[in-house]
Amino acid sequence: MKKLYPIEIITDSENTVYLPTDFDRNTDLKILAFGTASKEATIKKQNKSRNTVGISSDLFNDLHFPSSTSNIHLFAVNETLYAGPLLGIFTSGFSTIKVRPIGDRSILFSKLLSVQKTVGVIAFLFGEQHVNWDTGTINGLLYEDGWKSVEVPFPNVIYDRIPNRRIENLNKIQAVKNRLQQEYSIPWYNPGFFNKLDIYERLLQDDNISDYLPETHALTNFSVIERMLSNFGNVYIKPKNGSLGKGIYQLLYDKKDGYYYTRFKDIDQGNRLMKFDHLEALMNHLFDKQNLSHYIVQQGIHLIRSENKSVDFRIHTNKNKDGQWEMTAIAAKIAGPGSVTTHLNNGGIVKAMDELSDTDLKSEEMITKLTKASLQISKALEKQMEGYIGEIGFDLGLDRKGRVWLFEANAKPGRSIFKHPSLKKFDLETRRKSLEYAVFLMEQSILSLEDIYQ
Template identity: 50%
Template sequence: MKKYFPLEILDHSHQKVCIPSQIKSNVKLTKIAFGTHMIETEIEQHNRQSISLSRDIAEKLLLPPIKIPMHLFIANETVIIGPLVGVFTSGFTPFLLRPIGERSLFFAKLLSVKKSVGALPFIFGEQHINWEQGTIHGLFYHLDGWKTYEVPFPNVVYDRLPNRKTERQTSLRLVKERLQSEYMIPWYNPGFFNKLDVNDRLQQNENINTFLPETYAFSSFSDIEQMLSKYGHVFIKPMNGSLGLGIHQILFDKVEGSYFCRYRDLTGQNKLIKFSTLESLMGRIFKGKNLNRMLIQQGIYLLRKDKRPVDFRVHTNKDEKGNWIVTAIAAKLAGAGSVTTHVKSGGVIKTIEEVFPEIEEQKEVKRKLADAAIKLSEALEESMEGIIGEIGFDLGIDRNGAVWLFEANSKPGRSIFSNPQLREYDLLTRKLSLSFAIYLTERAISQPEEIFK
């Protein structure tokens, strides 16, 4: 059972905890917990719609002086207030004005929704943990500024490590393993997806493999030739790439018998170069590159707007009930001569309404994309390890109206929200990122076998 109540601190009382009388328990309540800290005390019920704690109780629990409503959970003889949500990341600076460098604004916006959600989030890294005391010197964003407070280990951890290189660090992996195994703390959104691994896992699901372009690990030039003959163009992508970096499109002109390669060079320029043979193209463009880390993917003839290819970013989130919902859909128009629709390659973010003027077409596009995204989210959750709470999909619709999956991102970027008309969805995705922590906290209390299976 969980409820959402204002929290008040009583300055002139001692060893006092009061909860609303509507909260029912089959046993006498004798303990109160915040995060992983728990103390024994008498718990009374009152007719007010609030949780009241005397200051000495709040101090023993290491409750920071931040006034927000919180949820109330009952487990056996214990009242649990929270959830306390630890957002785990790296890249900290010594400056409290911008404690996580350029990402400080993103984290400030994420934490600023705490009052409307009823969860208390903070940022931390491995250096902030005191294992002996079971506490963390967490960074809280409150009243438009960053503050540091010592708090207990959290009820749940939201993984926001910035990249694969950081994620592979042994010390950070040990933090995750220890908090999960020793303290039974649910950890959500772990890991970055590998494109080929995602494709291979989803291929096993007959309900969604129609969304998957033909995709293989690179093995030989003949594979590329066969796919070019079949599809007219293919993409060569890094298996662990992001932000559209390292993507090359290879096209074959059957009339001329020529090969073309479209890509973005190291200076950020979009290039289109013609070759007489595939061997000469590969020898020049991919010289010195490790092709064993690349995959080959079927080219799709996408819908176009103003003669530019269009694909779509669709965000899905788990809500406070643990259900997948679509939280944002945006169209992305490729930049002139660009191999991708990424903003850094000249791409432009548009709403569905801006791209499709007809209302019925808008509805149909949204329906198709939402249906595909929910099915893909459920399939990924079923086939991947760990607890997934959000996914960003790059989807395409071809000229025949079929939906295709190009990429799934476990830590989706936020570039689509630069469009002012999509700002409300930015807020929704941030809220749900923390609301899911409420669901996980409740499940960890009531059905831990589901969370830690």
């Protein structure tokens, strides 16, 4: 069991660490490590029955512990005592405004960092411009009753919060990521964004997951749309790398009147419904001179309904400090009037599961089905994707027969559902778990070092 220990700063000793009385060590410890910094020290048990970590003030300062550090985890391997984890949250978009150093996302990050003491993680924000390669330190940003700058060692673990694909692909961003991972062997989690078609094709290889997948193809010609409309009655056309429901079109074919219809959100006119005699005319109107290779076409599902509107679900899963997947948030999303999706920016609304009173399935049954599916898909994705995945946001649907469908998996899920008053508990839990995973990754990286030296 991974235990949290309070820190005490010792002023009457030098270069010394006092171990908690219940901390079990198998070897003589001679080195204290914090992040990638380390120093030889005298390490011994507390004289009295005290389950705290006593660190002499000189050692505390030499290793660049932030002054706000209060609770830590301890790991002992060979002659080294590791204290941490020190978690670097890597992002971009920093400003010179002290009260809003990360612009509009400052509140989001302050809320994220506010839970670190209860998790036992020392977390800070940094960007590529904050790395001091010569000294092996980072001028990071901490949050505790306000933002402040602090110099810390390179971290044990890095949590990727780059905001979009364009910034992620910048050479300077890639250079920092590659160097910290390759030269310093720092575990890096949530390293990139998911591509919808790539996710579909990878999951299709898993027989346990394929039943959750609506038929999905790259949009290469009109004939695949014609066939799918004949089979399913409606399809969705989505950008491969889209987000927030932008650029999504629903296509429908009415066999009785022979017309093709499309629903979409127009930037100027809002949600629209248009009718066409021919599929080619519809497609040429929507995608005139656009490259269709940027889109996918996906089977439409007859979803369960509430208030006579389509409903789908946002589910968050997180890795915990033991490296196990947990379902940490679930909410229903109800489509807005005439909307092609349930996204809030398209007029959708969020409801807690127990607020769905007029669906064919009971809320307990829906939660059970959706939880099982989200955990199964999380484990399957982890096997299929490169790097460490610490959190996933799923858009799942239930059809009128109770079958679960996966619409999207998001590597960097949004948090708009947590504005709903009854979902605040999920907001806190997802923030805690997104930091907690660093404890597991720190332990794994230390154990891998032990394997090297054996």
